[in-house]
Amino acid sequence: MNDPANERFRRVLDHVDSHLDGDLSLDVLARIAAYSPHHFHRRFSALAGMPVHRYVQLSRFKRAAWQAAFRPSVSLTDVALDAGYESPEAFSRAFRQRLGQSPAAFRDAPDWRVWATAWRELDEVRRFHMTTRFRLDDVRIVDFPETPVACLSHVGPPERIGESIRRFIAWRRASDLPPARYATWNVLHDDPETTPPERYRLDLCVTCESVVPNDAGVTAARLPGGRCAVLRHEGPDSLLGDAIRFLYGEWLTESGEEPGDAPLFLRRVAFFPDVPEHEAVVDIYLPLRPH
Template sequence: METRPPISLCPVTLLDYRKRICDAMNFISQNLENELSLEEIAQAAIFSPFHFHRIFTTLTGESVAAFTRRLRLERAANRLLQDQRTPITRIAMDGGFSSSQNFAKAFRQHFTMSPSAYRKSKTGNTCRKPGNAFHRDFPYAADMMPAGSPFFQNLKNRRELTMKGSIEQIPAYRVAYIRKMGAYGHEICEQAFGELMTWAGPRGYLEAGTVLGVYWDNPEITPPEKCRMDACITLPDPAEPDGDISVQQLRGGPYAVCRFEIANADFPKAWNEAFIWFMEQGYACDDSPCYERYHTSPEEHPEGKWIVDICMPLKPA
């Protein structure tokens, strides 16, 4: 039996991830009046921007954009309580909002009342001791976060799906593919795979080929209409694609592979739980796209489910 050499990977502890996410939170808190790009925030926390947004969301429960918006609104709410004389429009503009109308709409959605009604009806924040209003902005920092807070809870407690995780040395895949551009979701995947299957079926590639879905772009950086999704199937050598089909080679190397048996609606949750597992193992992501590797489709499964691997490229040591 052939003995494979051990996979050498760049180690990152879960505590490292938490500290660096705290650095990102601090950077956002200190620059709320500025329009920060995701690349700037990732760089401040020494993250690659490619996977930063998913790691941030997994550990905090909020996207970077939602976190930033919430902090701006909370800071404005504090100022409304502290400073009764400053016009609301000035508070909105100082808080990084483009107009008082946008501020009022966002504020009402978050606090269920207008800024003026909040200023009139509130005597202090809800998170205060009786008789001791707490009005100061409280920065996020690793040494300030209480051990029992949601940010530091055991990530395993947030899992709802059954998953099998492993580290695999995956070969480079030479694939035929159909590319679609647009917001990630069921519609774009159905179009891409429908065209790919129509091409691959008559040529006999479905029986032996591995089917993959590759997601190239970060929808928090790339506009939704510009996001690239590839429906792929591996090609036997020396087969060549034709017509509207193109060919490419996907990166080989070490991957974190998380296998799920899920319904259509569970894909977002599966991606989140795959990243939870990968961070618990202490690995760092490489700057390459993740992909889905399909074993069965709902049409082939007795319960109408997918058996799918979520494959995340790892950074070698």
């Protein structure tokens, strides 16, 4: 990514993420890339594998679809208009074409299998052009305090995680535990690339002193205290695996540290779609053996 042309291209992707409500015309994006419009659209297509207008359209649609799926307080009409569609009907047609359901039908009963592959084109572009080069001194070691949490365990295929997220969000909202005041955590018990889908487990957690009995399946748990290596990842979740591989590979090898018995866990600091995707922030905690 040291190629100046690639850096200019990344600036364009960042600009698109940050200005989904603004003017993302060919002329504007060509100026960001410091190309003439005549060459920019060809250069973009060659690097991204799709025309620039298609990339913009998919980026706006992805944010809108995530709002439809995980922000029930936002009306579908507002979602459609914010995404640049002329009418809710136009948004519904696009939604049905990509996800096989209308927005309203999806909110009622999502088909998570389709959802799991709906963003593959965008993720591939970002995975190739928005990678981050981590350095050893990006990692810090902290003494993490044992932390009480409310926990919902997702057990089953990773592509159905959205189903658990929606249930957890609903319980959290009803329990008055907003992300601005109560930290959000994920505990990664398994690697989805090596674990049979039916056995895959990930815990959705929020800092919480006590949990009253409920029908959502949320229970009281604790994040174990101890020494942890912490690495901050900024950007889309599609690149999170690169940061985790850096911790387990290069950093552990060079530091001489060894992982502890507890599983890897994450703190979700800033969330997409509440922030642009490249501004999402996740702190990765790797428990270490005590000295």
